[in-house]
Amino acid sequence: MTTVSPSGSTLAEAEDFLARHPEIESFDIVLTDANGIGRGKIIRRHELTGLYTSGRHLPISIMGLDIVGEDVHETGLIWDQGDGDMRAWPVPGTLKPLHGTNPPRGELLMSMYHLDGAEMTSDPRHALSRQVRAMAAEGLHPAGAFELEFFLLDPDTSHGVRPAAAVLDGRRSDWTEVYSVDHLHGMEPLFSDIYRAAALQDIRAETVISEYAPGQYELTLHYRTDVMQAADDLIRLKRIVRMQARRHGVTACFMAKPIEKYAGSGMHFHVSLADGRGRNLFAEAVEGQWTDTIRHAIGGMRRTMGESMLVFAPHANSWRRFANQSYAPVSPSWGVNNRSVALRIPAGDVAARRIEHRPSGVDANPYLVAATILAGLRLGLSEQIDPGPETVGNGYDARPDLPIPGDWREAIRAAKDSAFLKDALGADMHRTFTAIKAAEYERVARWIADVDYALYLHNV
Structure with a gap:
């Protein structure tokens, strides 16, 4: 039947x-x-x-x-x-x-x-759909896109983790090569297959750059008027990159921090808000004179960031990404055209005004990330939360006025105790997610790592 x-x-x-x-x-x-x-x-x-x-x-x-x-x-x-x-x-x-x-x-x-x-309701996709429906009932329609940062690594780890050789001619580089166009040419056959695969799935993968670490790259995605589609795009693009890299004999790595001395990989989420007629509610009438809507949205995201960090940094390795002057934010700061803050208003056309949410690592679940961000945005609007003063200059020097967890264990505790996160994800998804993270923490805590032997085997 x-x-x-x-x-x-x-x-x-x-x-x-x-x-x-x-x-x-x-x-x-x-x-x-x-x-x-x-x-x-x-x-x-x-x-x-x-x-x-x-x-x-x-x-x-x-x-x-x-x-x-x-x-x-x-x-x-x-x-x-x-x-x-x-x-x-x-x-x-x-x-x-x-x-x-x-x-x-x-x-x-x-x-x-x-x-x-x-x-x-322990399906992450439903957590996001619930927030999108709630916003639609309020006459609000979020739009957005994720950025995908990742490493291409040599599959042979017998000599440690290192960047993959170029698939075009086998050439190696251990330099940062940030924004080098010629460096991208060495991976051109792989990226061509990634673009072909994305096109077959109606994913509009756009700009590729060589990022701020040897072997690190970034792919941007087309801005979607449907946030659920934006999250689907990210999920599918990760699968595409992993599959095509494997076919070219290299490993696509989506750890937040795979190599100690280099920058980690983020999953920045760009978000804006439209009304029922498609007007961007973040767009100001006079450039630089921010609307109450965008200010309150930032205020809500700032206030809820600390208790939500487990969603944005869900694994032990996630927390290795946060360091001063690493292009990963270390406090719930906001600013304009400033990559040292957590919540950035990018430069650009007023009509395309948006907020770039920068804390999430590429190892995070995009459905849960987007659901949590939208819930924070909604809270900011409903309570008209003031975002506080803009961070100008080096955000790493700013003294945070709102606390965030100092490590993974604190983040798990904060998430478990958070009424906001329970509401943002739904009670079932919140219980499922925090239980899984607590079990993962226990697994890691029991692990005798190489650093233990290096520090203590002959010294205590």
């Missing part, structure tokens, strides 16, 4: 895709967990239409896994519920071909629902 899809997906979408792509033999079906990891299956061509008529049963525990795919019982999603099945449904508009696969494959994003069609 055909069931109506609660996600809004239709059988016609699948049938049309199959008719246009007779060459595709199988599909990656991808559900995004709390850590931003794609979980799911590879199905055969004949199974696709069944996803659209009946969904796909998947265990509830798939949303309660840690970073290495092991159960976190404290989420309440494992044996407390008998690890029963939920039903995953296709996300409309995300059925796309993959580039360079042999035999040809496609990809489809999924979202989790209860068997009765209600949203499974």
Whole structure:
């Protein structure tokens, strides 16, 4: 019996895709967990239409896994519920071909629902959708785009972690090479495949630059009027970069801080706000005379940043990225045309006025990041929160007037105790996320790292 899809997906979408792509033999079906990891299956061509008529049963525990795919019982999603099945449904508009696969494959994003069609609220995608719906009810429509920073590394780590050689001719460089166009040419075959793959999935990947570390790059994405689509773009682009890099014999690394002495990788989120007629509510009438809307939005983001840092920096490694003069913010500061602050109003056309949120590492989950930022923005508007004075000059020298956690453990505690974050993510997603992070912290705390032997083996 055909069931109506609660996600809004239709059988016609699948049938049309199959008719246009007779060459595709199988599909990656991808559900995004709390850590931003794609979980799911590879199905055969004949199974696709069944996803659209009946969904796909998947265990509830798939949303309660840690970073290495092991159960976190404290989420309440494992044996407390008998690890029963939920039903995953296709996300409309995300059925796309993959580039360079042999035999040809496609990809489809999924979202989790209860068997009765209600949203499974430990699914990160639903956390963002909840904030978008709440804003729409208030006549507000967020738009935005993520930036993707990452490293391309040599897959051979026997000599330590080091930048990958150019895929064009094998040339190596251990210099920063920031903004070097000639340096980009060495990775041109890989980036060409990334752009082709993105185009097949209707992702508008735009500018690529050589970033501020050897082997580090940045790809920007087209600004979307739909924030959910912006988060989907980021999730899919990470998968594309990882897949295409692997095909070219290099490792795409999305750790926030993979190499000690170099800058880490961020996932900056640019956000603006439109009314029902599409007018940018952040745009000022006279350039530089900020609207109350953008000031209050910044105020809300600043006030909630400390208790939200676990979302923006979710792993042990995330916290290694924050350091003075590293292009990663170390306090909840704001400023104009200033890359040393956490919340930046970029220079540019007034009509395109936006806020760049800079704390998140590339290892963060974009659905949870966007949901948290929008919730902070909403709070700022509803309570008309003053952002305080603008930071001018070196933001690393500024004395913060609002506290943020000093490390990962403090961030976990702050997130667990945060009524704001519980409301921003929803009670179930908040419980799931903080339980997974606490379990990951315990795993790391038990680990005897090489530094322990280096410092203490012969000295204590």
